[in-house]
Amino acid sequence: MSTIGVVEPQDMRLELPPGGLKLEKGGFLPEVVVRYEMIGTPEPEGRNVVFICHALTGDAHVAGWRPGERPGQDRPSGWWEGMIGPLSGIDTDHFCVMCANILGGCSGTTGPASRNPETGKPYGSAFPEITMGDIVAVHRALLRQLGFTRIAAVVGGSFGGMQALEWAIRHPEDMDKCALVAAAASLNAQALAFDIVARHAIIQDPNWRQGDYYGGAHPIAGLANARRLAHITYLSQRSMEDRFGREKREAWLHGGKEFHRQVRRDFKTYFEIESYLEYQGQKFVQRFDANSYLHITRALDAYDPEEAFGSLEAAVRQIQCKVLMVSLSGDWLFTRAQATRFVQACLSEGKSISYCHLHAPAGHDAFLTHFEELKPVMRAFLTATDAQDPATLNTAEAEGLEAFARTIPEGARVLDIGCGDGTLLKQVALSQRAWCIGMEKELPKVVEALHAGINVLMADIDTDLAYVPSHVFDVAIISHTIQVLNHPDRMMQQLLRVADWALVAFPNFGYLGMRLSLLFSGRMPRTKKFPYDWYDTPNIHNCTLKDFYDFCKRFGMKAKLLRRRSASLFGRLLCLLGFANLGADGVILRLERDSARPTAEPHDDGR
C-alpha cells in the first residue's frame, strides 16, 4: 500500500518569449500551461529529482492518491504505483519524483481542447502540429522554471521512453541517468501501420469535423475503435489467449432473445474479448480527447532521431549520461530487435549503456503492471554507486583480481563475457580506468553488476555477440564459457571481430585425470572441473589444450598460454616439464588473429 499519500497536481504557466512558444514544425502557442505532480522534496538544482515521462495516454498522476480520493480506503490511483515508493524501483527515500502531463494531451497541460487565447474557444483544428522535441522542450522549461538544471534521472516507458531518449540526445547536460523501458528510437513499420488505421478510424467519424467538434458530439465511435485496436497491440498474443481465448461473454450467456438478435444485427460476437475491447473503448472516450490522440500519435510516429542526425550512431553520440534500456519478452510493439539496435549504436559510440531483456509474457503493457523484474533492475540502476569508487570494492576478492586486471592496458575498452556480478570489471575499471561492458545471462547477477555501477548487457552469449559492433573493444575476456557454447567456432570468430585480442580460460579435457577416468571407469569423466552428469551437463563442446591449438591454427588465430593450473601435484610437475595438455586441468590463453595465416570459415550448417 502506498505511503505517498495524496499528491496535489500543480499548474505552471510557462514564461514564454513574446509571440509564445515556437514549435519545431513552425507553429506557435501563445501560452502554455503544464500540469505536474511532485512526490518528495527537491534538492537545489534538482539533483535528487527523477522525472518520469508518461506514456501515450497517461498523465502526471504517477503515484499516490488524487485529491478527493481517500488514502487507505481507495486504492492508490497512480499509473506507476508499483514502481514508486520507499525502497521501490524509484525510491522515494532517495529521490524526489516528478511527472508532468505532455503538451498536446488532455489532462491539464495545453492541448487541442484548451482555450485558444486568440479566439477564446478551444483550439480544435487550429492546434498546431507538435513533435517529440516540443513535448520535451515544454517539460524542460518547467524544470528550469522550478530551478532544476541537472536532475538525477529521466525515466520513461513506451512513448515516455522515447521522450526520455529525445531529452538525453538534445539536452545531454540535463541529467545523470536515463532509463528507457519498453521503448525504441522509433516505431517500426507494423507499429506505424496500426497507428495509421487508428487515425483513419477517428477522422472517418463524421463527428470529427476536421477537429472542430467541441461544443457538439465528439467522435467517440472512431476514438473507441482506435483504442480497441491499440489495446490489441498492448497485450501479447499469448496473454490475450490465456485471459480471453474463445470465452463467451456473460451478457450473451444470460441475455434474452432480443439481446441476441441485436448482437447479431450489429455483427457483434458473443466473445468475451469483444466485451473487453468495448469496455476499453468506452472507458477511454470518457477520459481522452480525439484530437489529442491524433496529435500525440502523429508526434510518436514521426519521431526518428536516426533521420534527424543522419544515423542512430550520430544521434546517441550526443548522449552524456548513463543509459539503461529495458525490453520485455512479450512486447511485440517495441521489440527486442529494436532495443538491441539501440544498444548497438551506444556501444559503437562508447557510451555507458546497460541493457536488460525481462521476462514479461503479458506484452507491452507489462511495464505498467509487472514489476517483479523491472523493480530491482530500475532500483539497481538508479541507486548504483560509481564503478570507479574504490569504497565499494570487495577488498578480499580484489586482491586476487588485481594481478589479473593488470594484464589489461590502462584506459582499454574491455568486454567481459559472462561477467557475473561485475567484480572483475569493477577491479579493471578501478585500477585501469577502462571503459568496461559486461555481458551476463542471469538477471540476479545483472542486477548486482548494475548496482555496482557496471555497464552490463543481459545477453545470451551464444547468440548476442552478433549485435555487438566490430572493433569496439580492445580486450574481450571469456572465462570457462567456450565449452558451454552451441557454436564455439563461431563465437571465437565473433570474439576477435569485436575485440583486438581475447583472454580465454577453459577446463582442459586432456588433463591426465580425465583420460584415466574414462579409461578405467568406463563412464564419462566426472571431476572437480567437470562435475555434471553426462545427460545434464552444460559442457557440451569440451576440448583439450591440443585441440584448442589445432583449432586456432585452422581458423587463423594464435594462442599464447598465459597460465596453467592443476589440482594435483603430479599435474603441476607435468606442467613444469612442459606437458601442459597432460598436467593442466585449467588453462588461460591470450588469443589473437594470426595475420600470417588465412582464416578458415567456421561451419554454418545450422547445427
Next chain:
Amino acid sequence: MSTIGVVEPQDMRLELPPGGLKLEKGGFLPEVVVRYEMIGTPEPEGRNVVFICHALTGDAHVAGWRPGERPGQDRPSGWWEGMIGPLSGIDTDHFCVMCANILGGCSGTTGPASRNPETGKPYGSAFPEITMGDIVAVHRALLRQLGFTRIAAVVGGSFGGMQALEWAIRHPEDMDKCALVAAAASLNAQALAFDIVARHAIIQDPNWRQGDYYGGAHPIAGLANARRLAHITYLSQRSMEDRFGREKREAWLHGGKEFHRQVRRDFKTYFEIESYLEYQGQKFVQRFDANSYLHITRALDAYDPEEAFGSLEAAVRQIQCKVLMVSLSGDWLFTRAQATRFVQACLSEGKSISYCHLHAPAGHDAFLTHFEELKPVMRAFLTATDAQDPATLNTAEAEGLEAFARTIPEGARVLDIGCGDGTLLKQVALSQRAWCIGMEKELPKVVEALHAGINVLMADIDTDLAYVPSHVFDVAIISHTIQVLNHPDRMMQQLLRVADWALVAFPNFGYLGMRLSLLFSGRMPRTKKFPYDWYDTPNIHNCTLKDFYDFCKRFGMKAKLLRRRSASLFGRLLCLLGFANLGADGVILRLERDSARPTAEPHDDGR
C-alpha cells in the same frame, strides 16, 4: 507460365428442397447459385477431383486466365497460380482441379448483394446468418449435382483450410485426403479481436445503414479501413519492416506544399506504409462488398469444432481421410501452436496425420505467394503411394530392415523419432500392418516420407515430443539421436510417456577405441561413429553403455541390451566375453519403465 489457358466460370443453380436451403442458424435461402471453375476432366464419381476452398476474400478463379484476358500476353490471373499446373503442387496431369466461390461472398455465388427473389431487390439486411457448415454444405451440394461422390482431396489455405477441415469432419466419406495450409481449428483471441475492430469500422460507417446501402453510397471508408487492418495481420512484422520500414512515400517527397498541408490536416503520415495500406484499401472496395465481409468474417470467427463436438479430439474423431497440416514460420494469425494442437488431437485419435512447419518469413500471406517449400510438400502428399503398397518398397534396403521390423508386434502403434525418408516405417507398416508416425527435422526427408505414404511430423526432436499425447504409441524408436539432444534426460522421460516401450540405439563412448584415442592422442576422440570436430559436433551429450545403465536406474527405467556392434574384431571378441561397454562401438537397447523403481525427476533448471 501457365499452360492451363482460359478457364470459364460456370454457374450452377442448386436443386433445393421446397422452401429452399435451410441454414444452420435457422434461416432459409429460397435459391442458391454457385459459381465455380474446373481445370481438367473429372473421372466418374469425381475420384480425380481436387476441390480447393478459397480464403476469406478469394474467388473461384484459382488458376489460368479469365475470359477476356489474353493467354501469353496478360499474366495468368488465378490466385493460386503458383500451386497448380502440370507437375506442380496440385498436378493438373493427375488431378481435375475445382474451386467455387463461397456462400455469402460477392463473386458469383449467392450473397448479401444478390437479388432476393422474395423482394426482387438485393438482400442487404435480410441476408440470413451463415456458418462454416453452410458454406461447406453448398459446395458439397454442387459436387453432388455434378455426380461427384468421393473426390481425391479437399485443399484449403487460411479460411479455406477451415472449410476443408469442416468438410472432413462433417462428411468424412467424401474425400481421400484433406490438406490444411496456414489454418487452425478456430481463431485465437487476438485474431478474433482484429476481426471485431474491423467489423466495428464497417458498421460505424454511416453509409452502412444496417446493411441496406445497395443503390446508394456503399460504406467504403469503413470497409477500406477494415481491409487495411487485415492486411497488417497478413504480413509478418519482419517482412513489413523489410518492405517498408520508415520509407517515405513518393508523393510526399515530390508533392507540393498544398499536398503536404492536406496530408497534415487529415493526420496522415508521409510513410510509404500508409500509401501501401491506402492502396490495399482502395483496391479492395472496388471488388468486395461490405456485407459479404461482415457475414463471412462472422462465420469465420464463430467456427469452432471443439465447441460443436465438446472437444477437438471428438471433432477430429470423425475424420477418415489422410490429413496434412501445414503451418508457416512467419504466420502470426494462424500460429504453430494452433497447428500442433490440431496435430495433437489427431494423434490422440489415431488418425493419419502429417504436419509440416515451413520457412515462410513473409507471414500468413506466404501461402499465396511463396511456394518453394509448399509445392513439394503438397505434391508429395497428394500424389503419395499407399504406405502399405509393397510395390513401392526399396527391396534392397528392405531385407536388412525386415528383421528389425519383426521385433515390433503386429498391428502396433509405432513412432519413429528421426524417421528420415521413412524407409524403416514403410517396412514396419508393410510387414506388421502397424499405425506408423514418423518425426523428422529435415524437410527434404519429410517430403520423401510423405511421398512414400508415411504419416510424418516435421519436428524438432528436442522440443516437439512435448505436444505428442501420452500413451498413444506402443513403441517409440530412437536411433543415434540421444547424444545430439539438449536434454537427453527429459527426452527419455518423454519417450516412455508417449510409448509403452522404446527401441534405443546410440554410439558407445565407452568403446575401447574411444578410451585409448583420448589417452594417447590428447585430443577429443574422432572415430567412424564420432567423426566430428569438437567445436562442430552435434554429439553434445555423449555417454557410455555403463553411463546409460546408471541413468536408467536413476530415472526408474530398465534397459535390455538387444544388440552390440563393433567395427573391430577385438571389439567383437570383448563383446562375446561379456565386456560390451569396452567392445561395442554401437548398441541397441529395449527401454521401458521399471515399475519396481521410483522415478527421479529429471533436472529442469533451464540448462
